Amino acid sequence: xxxxxxxxxxxxxxxxxxxxxxxxxxxxxxxxxxxxxxxxxxxxxxxxxxxxxxxxxxxxxxxxxxxxxxxxxxxxxxxxxxxxxxxxxxxxxxxxxxxxxxxxxxxxxxxxxxxxxxxxxxxxxxxxxxxxxxxxxxxxxxxxxxxxxxxxxxxxxxxxxxxxxxxxxxxxxxxxxxxxxxxxxxxxxxxxxxxxxxxxxxxxxxxxxxxxxxxxxxxxxxxxxxxxxxxxxxxxxxxxxxxxxxxxxxxxxxxx
Amino acid sequence: xxxxxxxxxxxxxxxxxxxxxxxxxxxxxxxxxxxxxxxxxxxxxxxxxxxxxxxxxxxxxxxxxxxxxxxxxxxxxxxxxxxxxxxxxxxxxxxxxxxxxxxxxxxxxxxxxxxxxxxxxxxxxxxxxxxxxxxxxxxxxxxxxxxxxxxxxxxxxxxxxxxxxxxxxxxxxxxxxxxxxxxxxxxxxxxxxxxxxxxxxxxxxxxxxxxxxxxxxxxxxxxxxxxxxxxxxxxxxxxxxxxxxxxxxxxxxxxxxx
Numbered sequence: 001x002x003x004x005x006x007x008x009x010x011x012x013x014x015x016x017x018x019x020x021x022x023x024x025x026x027x028x029x030x031x032x033x034x035x036x037x038x039x040x041x042x043x044x045x046x047x048x049x050x051x052x053x054x055x056x057x058x059x060x061x062x063x064x065x066x067x068x069x070x071x072x073x074x075x076x077x078x079x080x081x082x083x084x085x086x087x088x089x090x091x092x093x094x095x096x097x098x099x100x101x102x103x104x105x106x107x108x109x110x111x112x113x114x115x116x117x118x119x120x121x122x123x124x125x126x127x128x129x130x131x132x133x134x135x136x137x138x139x140x141x142x143x144x145x146x147x148x149x150x151x152x153x154x155x156x157x158x159x160x161x162x163x164x165x166x167x168x169x170x171x172x173x174x175x176x177x178x179x180x181x182x183x184x185x186x187x188x189x190x191x192x193x194x195x196x197x198x199x200x201x202x203x204x205x206x207x208x209x210x211x212x213x214x215x216x217x218x219x220x221x222x223x224x225x226x227x228x229x230x231x232x233x234x235x236x237x238x239x240x241x242x243x244x245x246x247x248x249x250x251x252x253x254x255x256x
Numbered sequence: 257x258x259x260x261x262x263x264x265x266x267x268x269x270x271x272x273x274x275x276x277x278x279x280x281x282x283x284x285x286x287x288x289x290x291x292x293x294x295x296x297x298x299x300x301x302x303x304x305x306x307x308x309x310x311x312x313x314x315x316x317x318x319x320x321x322x323x324x325x326x327x328x329x330x331x332x333x334x335x336x337x338x339x340x341x342x343x344x345x346x347x348x349x350x351x352x353x354x355x356x357x358x359x360x361x362x363x364x365x366x367x368x369x370x371x372x373x374x375x376x377x378x379x380x381x382x383x384x385x386x387x388x389x390x391x392x393x394x395x396x397x398x399x400x401x402x403x404x405x406x407x408x409x410x411x412x413x414x415x416x417x418x419x420x421x422x423x424x425x426x427x428x429x430x431x432x433x434x435x436x437x438x439x440x441x442x443x444x445x446x447x448x449x450x451x452x453x454x455x456x457x458x459x460x461x462x463x464x465x466x467x468x469x470x471x472x473x474x475x476x477x478x479x480x481x482x483x484x485x486x487x488x489x490x491x492x493x494x495x496x497x498x499x500x501x502x503x504x505x506x507x508x509x510x511x512x513x514x
Contacts, residue, residue, distance in 0.1 A: 034411040036381045081330065126327065152326070152409035155438045156479070182411050221413040226441070226482040226503070233507050239514055247482075251489045254514055 002060030004144055004176035005046065010054045015041055017199035023192075025059075025143075028170045028177045030187035030207065033196030034221040039180040040079065043148040046178070047077035059143060076137035077146040080130045080153060090132045091117040094139050107138050110165035112158075127153040134162070138169060147179045151186060163189035184211060185225035188245075195220060208243060257432075260303040261291035270457045271449075272400075275426060277433045279443040279463055282453030282478070289436055293402055294318040319348075322393030324403040328385050333378035337363075340377055341392055348396040362391040366421060383414040390421060394429075401425060402434040407442050419446055440467070444481035445501055452478055468499055 005023040010016050015038035023029055033039055044050040048063065048071060056063040058075060066074065087093040090113060094104045108114045111131050116124070124132065130153045137145055147166075151159055167189055170177050179190060187193040187207040195203040195210065197220045203210050211217070214224055214232045224232070227245050234240040234254070244250040260269045268288055272278055280288060291300055294314055302309045302317070309317060332340050341359045345352060360370055366387040377385065386406065393401055406422070407415045425431040435447050443450060443463060450463040454476055459466050467473070470488040473480055480488075483506060487499050490510070497509040 035383045035414045081327065149409060152405060182409075218412075221411045223412050226486075229503055230486070230507065233503070234510070237507075237511055239511065247486050247489055250486070251493055254510060255490065255493045255495055 003057070004059060005178065006055075006057040008055040010052075010056065012038075012041070012045070012052055012054070015199060019200055021194065021201060023176060023178060025176055026170075026174050027192055028167055028190045029179065029192045029194065030190045031178055031180045031194045031196065032182050032184060032187065032222065033202075034182065037196045038199075039182075039196070040148050043077060043079060043146045043178075043180060046144075046146055047075060047079075049077075073140075074142060075144045075146065076140055076142040077148070078130070078133045078137055078150065079148045080133070080150055081126065083129075083133045083136075085121045085132070085136075088120055088122075089118045090121065090135060093121075093132070093136055097136070097140050104139060107135050107169075110169065111135055111138075111162060127158075130154075131162075141173065141175075143175050145175065145177045147177065149180050149182075151181050151183045159186070160189070182222055184217070184222055185228075187211070188225070195222070212243065258303075258305050259292070260301075261288070262301040263287060263291045263296075264299050266291075266456060268453070268457055270451050270460050272432060272434070273449045274432045275430050276448040277422060277426060277435050277446060279447030279450040280434055280436045280453065281438055281440070281443055281450065282458065284455075285436055285438070285453045288451075288453050289402060289404070289434075292434065293321055293323055319396075320399040322396065322398035322401045324386075324389045324393055324401065324406060326405045326408070328377070328389055333376075335377050336373070337375050337377060337380075337388060338373045340388065341395065344392040345395055350396045358395065362395050365394060365424075366391040367417065383410055383418070386410075386418060387421070390418075390425075394425070398431070400432045400434065402436065404436045405439075406435060406437075407446065408437065408439060422446075438479070440479045440481040441483070444484065454478065464499060464501070 003022055004025045005021065007019060007021040010019045031039060031042065041050065045052050085093050086096060098104065108117055111134060113131055113135055116128055121132065130150055154162065163186060166177060190207060193205065193207040193210045194201050202220060203213055203216060211224060211228045212232055214229060217224055228243055231240055231243040240253055244253060257272045257274055259272055266287060268291060294300055294302065294317065297311060297314050297318065302314055335343065338359055341362060342355055345355060345358065359373065363370060363372055368384065368387055380388065407418060410418065422433055426433055437443055444467055447463045450460065450466040451457060452459040452466060458476055459469065467481060467484045470480060470484065483503065484499060487497060487506065490497055495513050497513060500506045500509065
């Protein structure tokens with residue numbers, strides 16, 4: 001079975017040095033790393049906004065062999081605030097890609113966009129605009145969706161609702177989502193985590209397992225989620241047996 | 257400084273601590289920030305330390321305020337760094353005597369070297385653009401700098417770098433900083449004073465003390481820093497620990513008591 005994305009021994013500018021990445025199909029993965037490590041550049045390369053030479057395969061075919069139209073039906077991309085909408089409001093824009101009103105409703109409800117479906121796109125706030133970008137890509141039935149660093153546009157709780165919906169969406173559509181962020185807590189909503197450092201993948205695995213490498217993650221320059229950071233330290237002091245994400249359960253475990 | 261702002265829809269009365277990092281948070285902080293930055297002078301009334309400003313005084317006061325928005329306007333991406341900073345000097349009527357020196361000095365202040373002068377803004381990383389934004393505001397020497405979500409989206413090293421610049425602006429250049437954010441963990445760690453907005457001003461004071469009013473803030477659905485939330489739960493269980501800003505201090509306190 002072909003992988004969704006396969007990059008082998010890739011070199012590019014000062015960002016990727018013998019870089020390899022293998023993302024299986026039907027996965028929601030997080031790609032993280034410190035600022036300027038190449039997360040957005042990777043997204044731009046995979047969306048073909050930046051054309052490169054290299055051993056990059058998408059769904060088993062070399063990336064540069066696809067026509068423009070066939071690639072646009074296969075791979076979608078959300079880079080915040082980088083989009084030109086064709087229509088004046090979101091609903092009209094979504095109907096450009098599908099006539100399935102139930103699908104449109106489901107996506108609008110999932111992203112809490114129902115109230116602004118008819119709002120003039122030029123009057124949207126930044127976070128509304130980013131949500132609309134996301135809605136447009138979700139409605140398209142793509143095989144691979146690339147989402148670049150949307151966290152700074154949303155409050156934590158809003159973002160977690162979006163990530164929960166993306167998880168449900170990915171499971172239902174059986175496609176692949178590659179999500180970049182440097183807020184590692186967000187990876188807990190995804191299936192797999194890659195952390196990049198020094199031009200290569202430095203850590204990878206199931207998010208909770210990767211995040212136990214606190215010393216290495218701190219050295220890379222990323223912040224561990226608070227509860228994981230505290231849990232790992234309390235484990236080292238033998239005050240906790242395992243990682244605890246829930247505050248009430250942690251308190252009960254510490255203060256019996 | 258006692259401030260009273262009356263916009264079209266609301267009235268806000270609060271204190272801004274001068275030469276300090278003041279946090280602003282809340283459900284509709286945008287309206288408060290628009291009022292403080294005098295976005296629409298015609299629709300705003302402002303009173304400072306009991307004196308109501310007339311329109312001319314508000315226009316003069318507006319020139320003392322620098323605004324660092326969350327994102328650089330994409331229209332700036334067509335410029336090189338030098339061109340962008342030069343345009344900002346012209347817009348803000350900064351003296352154009354030896355503009356190149358002024359731009360180079362600005363880059364130095366924000367920790368960037370002269371090789372950035374001819375770089376395209378669209379090729380810069382988000383942290384580099386943020387530093388250029390700070391520079392563009394510092395150039396016209398405002399008394400107050402309002403920053404919208406200045407640290408969000410950055411890794412630990414970059415946050416430290418940007419925050420040390422904010423500290424420099426406060427300590428060396430005597431600027432009053434308004435740090436606007438809805439991320440309580442960042443506000444708790446990086447601000448001295450906090451203004452919480454919800455249908456007006458809900459609470460204000462030293463950041464640590466404001467966030468210790470856990471039950472009141474929870475009742476008003478204001479998000480709390482995680483370290484404060486956990487500390488509060490432990491204290492309610494009977495553990496006599498203090499509120500800390502640093503996780504390591506909390507760890508030591510928990511270890512002492514368990």
